[in-house]
Amino acid sequence: MTSLIRAALAAAIALSASSVLAEDSxxxxxxxxxxxxxxxxHSPRTADGALDMSKAMSGGMGFEIPGLGIFWAPNLxxxxxxxxxxxxxxxxxxxxxxxxxxxxxxxxxxPWRFYAALTDEDADAIAQYIxxxxxIENAVPAPVAPGEKAPxxxxxLAFPPx
Numbered sequence: 001m002t003s004l005i006r007a008a009l010a011a012a013i014a015l016s017a018s019s020v021l022a023e024d025s026x027x028x029x030x031x032x033x034x035x036x037x038x039x040x041x042h043s044p045r046t047a048d049g050a051l052d053m054s055k056a057m058s059g060g061m062g063f064e065i066p067g068l069g070i071f072w073a074p075n076l077x078x079x080x081x082x083x084x085x086x087x088x089x090x091x092x093x094x095x096x097x098x099x100x101x102x103x104x105x106x107x108x109x110x111p112w113r114f115y116a117a118l119t120d121e122d123a124d125a126i127a128q129y130i131x132x133x134x135x136i137e138n139a140v141p142a143p144v145a146p147g148e149k150a151p152x153x154x155x156x157l158a159f160p161p162x
Contacts, residue, residue, distance in 0.1 A: 025121075029129025032122055036115075041073040044138065057130075058082065058138035062150060063109045070144040071107035079135035091127035107143070 033039070044052045044060030052060075059075035059082070075082035083091065090101040098105055098112035106112060115123070141151045 025125045026129050026132055028122070029125035029127070032126050033129055038076070041109075042076050055136050055138055057133050058136035059140035060138070062141070063107070064150070065108055067146055068108065069146045069148070070141075070150050071109060072140045072143075073107075073109075074140050075136070075138050076130050077133040077136045077138075078131065079137045081137050081139045082133075082135065083130065084135065088124065088127040088131060091130055092123045095123055095126060 039051060039053070039056050041061045041063075042059055043056045044058065046052050057076045058079070059073055062070050062072045064070045078084045086094075086101060094100055094106060095112060095115045095118065097116070098110060100106060118126070144150055
């Protein structure tokens with residue numbers, strides 16, 4: 001075997017292995033997103049409060065935090081109203097530190113402190129999976145100040161720690 005053929009074979013094997021690893025990572029991310037229940041908050045609800053899985057992960061659940069107002073879980077899909085412009089690294093940083101790419105903090109109900117302990121591989125797998133979500137345009141309401149009327153019908157009342 002010539003060295004050129006050996007090099008081509010090695011490159012083909014490496015590309016194949018990296019493709020399998022990437023697929024495995026996305027599958028792992030999908031599994032983890034299911035286990036930690038991301039869709040429970042980041043998917044819209046029907047009028048009866050059930051998850052609308054036809055628009056899964058496109059944002060939706062509202063949380064009222066006394067004294068702070070109402071916040072909605074954002075759209076995580078690749079839509080213009082979602083995480084289209086976020087990189088895998090941006091998503092991992094948000095998961096682990098509660099910080100958006102623009103430096104703002106995530107809404108208080110996002111349990112990023114729990115996700116801070118994810119392994120590098122698991123955090124990366126979740127972010128890679130999120131980047132594969134089909135784009136679903138769903139403009140989530142802006143936060144609402146305390147005492148203002150909520151524009152969406154489904155809310156959960158969240159109490160801050162004593």
